[in-house]
Amino acid sequence: MSSAVEVSELTKRFGAFTSVDAISLTVEEGEVFGLLGSNGAGKSTTIRMLCGLLTPSAGRASVLGIDVARQPEEVKRRIGYMTQRFSLYEDLSVAQNLEFFGGVYGLHGERFEERRAWATKMAGLEGKQDRLTRALPGGWKQRLALACAVMHGPRVVFLDEPTGGVDPLSRRRFWALIDQMSAEGVTIIVTTHYLDEAERCDRIALMHLGRLVALGTVPALKDVFAGRALLEVACPRFLEAQERLEGEGFVLEASLFGTRLHLVVADAEEGRRRTLEILQADANVPASVERVVPSLEDVFIHCIEKEDAARSVTAVQA
Amino acid sequence: MSLRKVLAIARKELRQASRDPLSLAMLLGVPTMMLLLYGFALNFDVRHIRLAVQDRDRTPQSRELVAAFVNSRYFDLVADLAAGAELERVTQTREARAILVLPEGYGRELIARRESPVQLVLDGADSNTASTILNYANAIVSDQNATLMQAALGTRQGPALDLAPRVLYNPELESTQFLVPGLIGFILMLTAVLSTAMSIVREKERGTMEQLRVTSLRPGELIAGKTIPYLGISLTATAIILAAARALFGVSVRGPYLDLFIATLVYLIGALGFGLLVSSFSDTQALAFQAGSVLSMLPALFLSGFIFPIRAMPEVLQWITYAVPARYFNVILRGVILKGVGLGPYLQDLAFLVLYAAVVLGVAYARLRRREA
Numbered sequence: 037m038s039s040a041v042e043v044s045e046l047t048k049r050f051g052a053f054t055s056v057d058a059i060s061l062t063v064e065e066g067e068v069f070g071l072l073g074s075n076g077a078g079k080s081t082t083i084r085m086l087c088g089l090l091t092p093s094a095g096r097a098s099v100l101g102i103d104v105a106r107q108p109e110e111v112k113r114r115i116g117y118m119t120q121r122f123s124l125y126e127d128l129s130v131a132q133n134l135e136f137f138g139g140v141y142g143l144h145g146e147r148f149e150e151r152r153a154w155a156t157k158m159a160g161l162e163g164k165q166d167r168l169t170r171a172l173p174g175g176w177k178q179r180l181a182l183a184c185a186v187m188h189g190p191r192v193v194f195l196d197e198p199t200g201g202v203d204p205l206s207r208r209r210f211w212a213l214i215d216q217m218s219a220e221g222v223t224i225i226v227t228t229h230y231l232d233e234a235e236r237c238d239r240i241a242l243m244h245l246g247r248l249v250a251l252g253t254v255p256a257l258k259d260v261f262a263g264r265a266l267l268e269v270a271c272p273r274f275l276e277a278q279e280r281l282e283g284e285g286f287v288l289e290a291s292l293f294g295t296r297l298h299l300v301v302a303d304a305e306e307g308r309r310r311t312l313e314i315l316q317a318d319a320n321v322p323a324s325v326e327r328v329v330p331s332l333e334d335v336f337i338h339c340i341e342k343e344d345a346a347r348s349v350t351a352v353q354a
Numbered sequence: 355m356s357l358r359k360v361l362a363i364a365r366k367e368l369r370q371a372s373r374d375p376l377s378l379a380m381l382l383g384v385p386t387m388m389l390l391l392y393g394f395a396l397n398f399d400v401r402h403i404r405l406a407v408q409d410r411d412r413t414p415q416s417r418e419l420v421a422a423f424v425n426s427r428y429f430d431l432v433a434d435l436a437a438g439a440e441l442e443r444v445t446q447t448r449e450a451r452a453i454l455v456l457p458e459g460y461g462r463e464l465i466a467r468r469e470s471p472v473q474l475v476l477d478g479a480d481s482n483t484a485s486t487i488l489n490y491a492n493a494i495v496s497d498q499n500a501t502l503m504q505a506a507l508g509t510r511q512g513p514a515l516d517l518a519p520r521v522l523y524n525p526e527l528e529s530t531q532f533l534v535p536g537l538i539g540f541i542l543m544l545t546a547v548l549s550t551a552m553s554i555v556r557e558k559e560r561g562t563m564e565q566l567r568v569t570s571l572r573p574g575e576l577i578a579g580k581t582i583p584y585l586g587i588s589l590t591a592t593a594i595i596l597a598a599a600r601a602l603f604g605v606s607v608r609g610p611y612l613d614l615f616i617a618t619l620v621y622l623i624g625a626l627g628f629g630l631l632v633s634s635f636s637d638t639q640a641l642a643f644q645a646g647s648v649l650s651m652l653p654a655l656f657l658s659g660f661i662f663p664i665r666a667m668p669e670v671l672q673w674i675t676y677a678v679p680a681r682y683f684n685v686i687l688r689g690v691i692l693k694g695v696g697l698g699p700y701l702q703d704l705a706f707l708v709l710y711a712a713v714v715l716g717v718a719y720a721r722l723r724r725r726e727a
Contacts, residue, residue, distance in 0.1 A: 089568060128370065140362050
């Protein structure tokens with residue numbers, strides 16, 4: 037298996053602002069690779085560099101062995117790209133959109149007919165060819181946008197928050213398409229901030245403020261808690277409890293999850309006992325402490341807090 | 355450059371245009387409407403000037419001069435003012451635009467062969483009309499002078515100098531004949547620039563431009579695909595304008611249609627290229643519309659010789675007019691439409707149009723290409 041995407045020390049600066057800060061990663065062929073992070077983490081900028089839409093400020097990136105900075109046009113020819121905006125022509129019909137994108141990718145004749153039939157079927161739009169795109173429900177538009185983006189049969193597909201603003205059922209259906217393409221050997225790089233979607237990726241990379249803070253398979257990432265336990269605490273004054281518990285030696289990390297508190301401790305039983313003691317002493321009751329299986333969110337919060345702590349140390353040293 | 359890709363874009367543009375009948379109607383109909391409005395409103399011919407007369411002389415001589423004014427067809431006699439009437443009130447109420455005052459003793463002085471002044475009071479609020487009226491009055495008076503001199507000299511011989519004018523191409527000196535070609539240049543510039551600029555900026559606004567940029571379309575393919583449909587639409591609009599000009603103003607094309615077509619084609623390519631250029635500087639449709647209309651309309655209106663003669667402009671403005679394509683197009687159109695000649699005498703103007711189109715498209719191409727990076 038060779039690499040579909042190779043990124044090394046890739047950096048993008050806009051003036052004084054560094055949007056993507058020296059990230060390195062490799063995506064294997066046929067892999068579904070998730071790029072996660074909050075808004076402004078640098079996910080879209082990374083994707084846009086890989087698609088040849090933006091020139092990197094430093095570092096290297098290649099797609100299917102082609103350098104994105106040196107031969108962006110060659111890269112564009114071989115990839116599919118779809119954004120959260122579903123860049124379709126709303127005033128054209130389903131068939132006309134497919135025809136247009138097929139046309140600008142230079143498809144014609146039998147190959148075009150074949151691809152159009154394939155794309156229509158894949159997107160589940162058979163019988164809807166003459167519908168005006170504007171009149172389609174969001175989930176359908178999304179599948180049509182994907183169909184248009186892969187009309188030319190690219191080996192690598194970049195999806196930039198493809199499921200934004202779409203209902204859960206459509207998201208599920210869309211992910212079934214992603215799995216299907218992946219099964220056909222297409223490499224997929226997808227950005228998202230839905231963690232349930234991230235769980236469906238073969239590997240994920242977490243970006244935070246332009247840096248790559250975690251990279252690996254979902255089970256491997258969850259392994260950061262290996263040898264430690266995660267406790268979920270419920271109590272009436274949870275903010276006060278967080279402040280109080282953070283100061284305790286047995287609590288390695290304390291973070292808020294909605295109205296609950298997640299604690300990382302070395303030993304589950306001891307942690308549970310001491311936490312309950314403290315809460316009862318503070319009359320912060322009724323309180324409950326349960327051991328929970330770490331979720332991706334726990335992993336990310338852990339990684340981001342570690343990164344932020346590292347940065348503030350660097351800042352103090354500087 | 356792939357013809358197939360160009361056609362894919364062109365087909366898409368036409369489909370979008372046909373999906374939007376209002377815009378299409380605007381592209382095709384507005385030019386004709388503008389021709390109608392401007393053609394009738396921009397009429398510099400002054401006729402039926404309301405004239406009041408204060409004849410304090412009341413002699414056959416004075417009546418003869420009044421008759422000369424009325425018979426000229428330019429003036430309509432609207433009031434006969436009594437001696438001592440307040441002249442300014444007549445112009446203030448706009449009862450008359452001009453007042454001819456013949457003083458007492460006008461006839462007597464004429465018979466005595468002495469200089470006999472008459473007064474013309476003009477409403478100068480509208481200086482254009484006033485100066486036209488003044489010209490008419492001067493012509494009538496000097497005509498009358500010549501007749502009187504002849505009579506006085508008692509010879510059958512006319513005055514020493516007699517100018518015998520013969521106006522070619524537009525013998526009636528109707529301003530519509532002269533304005534229609536200029537209007538065509540102006541209208542085409544406006545609609546061509548706006549249609550391309552808007553069609554590209556709309557794609558930027560809706561995010562489809564980014565999708566196009568990732569399809570490895572070359573800038574040349576995009577430019578060709580975007581301009582060809584609007585070239586077709588603009589040429590259709592030209593045909594409609596010409597038909598309307600003929601039906602409404604009796605302005606018909608006297609020269610060869612092929613030459614007219616070539617000149618229009620080159621002019622339109624430049625205009626569409628300018629639209630592309632405008633679109634490369636604007637990210638919103640509102641900005642593109644404003645920039646497109648101001649930058650295309652104002653030069654085509656004021657710096658093209660359409661209304662204001664270029665030679666009468668300050669030298670700096672005259673230099674600027676060299677960069678205004680409508681300037682050359684007007685000259686060619688007046689030649690082909692009014693004078694009935696071909697492109698032969700206007701090859702230099704045509705060359706400037708070609709140069710303009712090449713420069714504008716070149717810059718637009720460079721800008722589109724740069725954004726690809």
